[in-house]
Amino acid sequence: MFFEKRTLTLTSLALLVALNGCGGGGGGSNGDDPTPQDPDDEPPADEIPSPDAGALIHLDYNTLVDGVRVSNEAGTNNFPVENAFDAPELVPGVEGQALRTDGYSTWVNADLDPASNKTLTVETWVALESYPSDAEVPHAALTPSSFISQRNELAGFSLDINTFGQWGFTVYLDGEAVMLNAPDVFPLYEWVHVAAVVDTPNESVSLYLNGEPVASETISEDSQISYAGGDLLVGKSHTDKYLGIFLVNALNGAFDETRVYPGARTPELIQDSLDVNVAQADGAAHDSLIVPDSRFAGDLQRPQFHAMPPANWTNEPHGLVNVDGRFHMFYQRTPNGPFKTQMHWGHMYSDDLVQWKDEEDALWPTLELSDTRGYDMKGIWSGDVVYENGTAYAFYTNVNHSGPYNPGVALATSDHENLRDWEKQGPIIDSDRVEDFRDPYLWKEGDTWHMIIGARVSGGGGLDYYTSTDLYNWSRKSRFTVPAYSQMDIGSAIWEMPVFEPLGDGKHILVVNPIGGEVGKYDDDKPTRGVYWTGTWENGSFTPDYLTPKNLDVIAGHLSPTVARNGENQLVGIGIVDERRSSQAQLDAGWTHTFSFPREWRLLEDGETLGQSPADDLQTLRDPDSHLSIAPGAVTGEFDPGIEGRQKEIRVEVNPEVTGSQYGLMLATSPDQEEVTRLSYDAERQEVVLNKFKSSLSDQVEDKKVYREAYDEVAFGKPHTFHVFVDGSVVDVFINDSAAFSFRIYPTRDDSDNVYLFSDGGETEVVNVEAWTLRQP
The missing domain is CATH 2.60.120.560 (Exo-inulinase; domain 1)
Incomplete structure (x- = not known):
C-alpha cells in the first residue's frame, strides 16, 4: 500500500474556537523541576545576539549516528531519537532526509544551552499526517502535543498543537505565560515551515507559517525569558497523556531542518530559511508520510496481502462503494498509534478488491461553534457511502460530549473524482427516538433512499429506519422488520454495522453484529460475531425466514462486513478480523487489527443460507x-x-x-x-x-x-x-x-x-x- 503522490496547495479552515489550553498543562512527566531556573544560571540580560547569529541547534536529519541519534550540525554533539523499535526512520524531506515520527513513540531529546534571555527563534519544517490524539475529553481538558518544546509548569517555551489542529506558541517571560494562537487550523499532508520569534528589544513575540506572520503580541522591552530545565523535545509535548499503557499525544508526521537560534530572526531571515527549501518541498508531503517498509520488515505476524492501514489502529471497514469500476473503502482509524481514541475515517481504494492503495484520511473530529456544539468532536464512527450523480455522500455516526445529535448521523459530501476533499454538511438525524444508535447503512429503490441504523431498542438490539428522496431530509418509519426486534435478538445490548441487500430469487439478507448484554468477545455461547437472516422485503417491511439468526462465520473471529457489487453484480463482503492478543503485544507491534480477504456472497439452494467463496481476483x-x-x-x-x-x-x-x-x-x-x-x-x-x-x-x-x-x-x-x-x-x-x-x-x-x-x-x-x-x- 502507498499514498498516491499529488501536489497539494496550502489551505486553511476558518477556526471558530480559540486555542484554549493549547499551551497550558500540568507538570512535565520527565521529572523536571516545575519552577524556573535560578536567575544566576540564566544568560546575562545585556548580551543580545544579532538576528543572524548562528544556530544553537540545527538538525537536518540527513543521517543517523549509530542508527539512533541525530547530529547537531551547529555543534559537535548529537541527540538521541526515541523510537519503539530502536530504529528511527528517515524519509524524503525538504532537503535530503527527514525524521518520520509515528504518533506514539518517536521524538528527539536535545540539549539546549540558551545564549540569551532576551531573544530566541525556533523554527522547523514539518509535515503532519494527522493531528495528535488525545483522550476523548471536553476541549478545556485537552493535553496538546508540541512541534518543539522545552517547558514545565512555570517556565520555558513550546510550539503546540492540539487534537483539533489548533496551534500556537507559548513562552514564559518573567514567569508569566505569553500565548500566541494561530487563527487557522494547521495544514495536513503538506510540508510547511513554522517559526516563533521572541524579540524583547523590539517588544514583540511573533508566530510565522510559511514565512507569513499569523500572530503577534507586544511585550515589554525589559522582559526576560524564563527558561525551563530539561531536554528540548522535537515531536512531543513536555506533558504526556496516557490511555492505559499507550502514550497518545505525540506527533505523527515528518520533521526536517529544525533550528534554534539565540537571536531574534527578522522576517527577511525567516523568509531566507523558507526559500532555501521551498522549491524542493513544493507543498507535497505524501512521499514523506509513507510508512517505510522497514518498520514491519521483521514482523512475522503482520499480513502482507490483506487490506489494512499502513500502521497503527483500525477497526470496522465500511462505506465500500463502487465508483466507475474503482472500489473505495473507508474504515475506522486511529492514525497516531495502536490504540483507540477519537476515530477518523481512513480511506483506501482498489480496482480489483485485492490490491489496495492508501488515500489521505477522509474525515476526522473537528470543532465549531454552532447549536450542535461541535457534533463530532468525540469521534467519526462507522457509517456508509453512496454515490449519486457525480457526488459521494458519506453518512457517519457522530459523537460529542453534550448537546443534541449525540450520537447522531451526520453527512459529508465529496465531488472529487477519487473521493477526496470531503465537506461536512452537519448532523441530519438524531438518536432521540431510540435508546442508542450507530452505523447507518443505505440503499436506493426507485427514487427512494432507505437507511437503517444499528440501534438499542427496548433494552436490546434493533434498528432505526428512515427514508428520503434527496439524501438530506429523512422521514422516520415505525419499524423495519415484521416481528419485533426482541423476537430476533440474541440477548445483546445493541446491533451494530447492519447490512441489507437482495440476494436474488426474491430474497434479501439482513446482517447485524450484536454486542453487549449476553454477548462477549470470548463468550463460549454467544461470542461477538456477525449474524444474519434471509427473508422477503415488501412494502417497507422485512419478514425473516426464521427468528433465530444464522452465524455469518462458522467459527467466530470475523465480523462487521462492508459490501459492494463487483463488475458482475456479485455481492462482495470484507470484514474485520480482530486481534486476539494483549494490548502490550499490540503496542510492541505498532499496529492493531486487519481486514478479511474479499468474499463473494450468494444464496444457496435451500433459499435460506448465505454462501461465501473467495473472490476470483484473489487468484x-x-x-x-x-x-x-x-x-x-x-x-x-x-x-x-x-x-x-x-x-x-x-x-x-x-x-x-x-x-x-x-x-x-x-x-x-x-x-x-x-x-x-x-x-x-x-x-x-x-x-x-x-x-x-x-x-x-x-x-x-x-x-x-x-x-x-x-x-x-x-x-x-x-x-x-x-x-x-x-x-x-x-x-x-x-x-x-x-x-x-x-x-x-x-x-x-x-x-x-x-x-x-x-x-x-x-x-x-x-x-x-x-x-x-x-x-x-
Missing part, C-alpha cells in the same frame, strides 16, 4: 512458479504434502464418501509441533473444530483454546474442499466454497510455517492438494 496473488499439485490418495494419521510458508493459498479436496471421523489440516506448524493450529471437521458430531491451544508460544495471546461450532451439512454439504489462505497472523477458510470463517494465530517460531494433512478415526481419501505462494502481481 492474481498466486505465484505460478510456486504451484504444487499432488494427489496423496488415502491418508491415515498425518501426511506432509511439502507445503511451507507464511503467505500461502492451499486447496485440499477429499472424497466425502471416504473420510475418517475427524479430518483436516495442521497450519503454521513447527517441525516438532511445539506450535501448531489444527483445523478439522468432526464428521460424527458435524462440527468444525479449530484447535488453537498450541497455536503460539507467546504468553500475550488471549484465546489459546479449542473452538467447536455446528456445521450445516444440509446447506453446505459434507466438507470435501478446504480452501485456506494464510497471511501472517490471519487465516481465511472456505469450506466447499460455501461456508467461511477467518481467525488470527500468532506463531512465534521462524519455522512454524509447515502445513500437514491429517485423518483420525479412519482413512480419508485426499483427491488433490494444490498450493501457491502469495506474491504481489
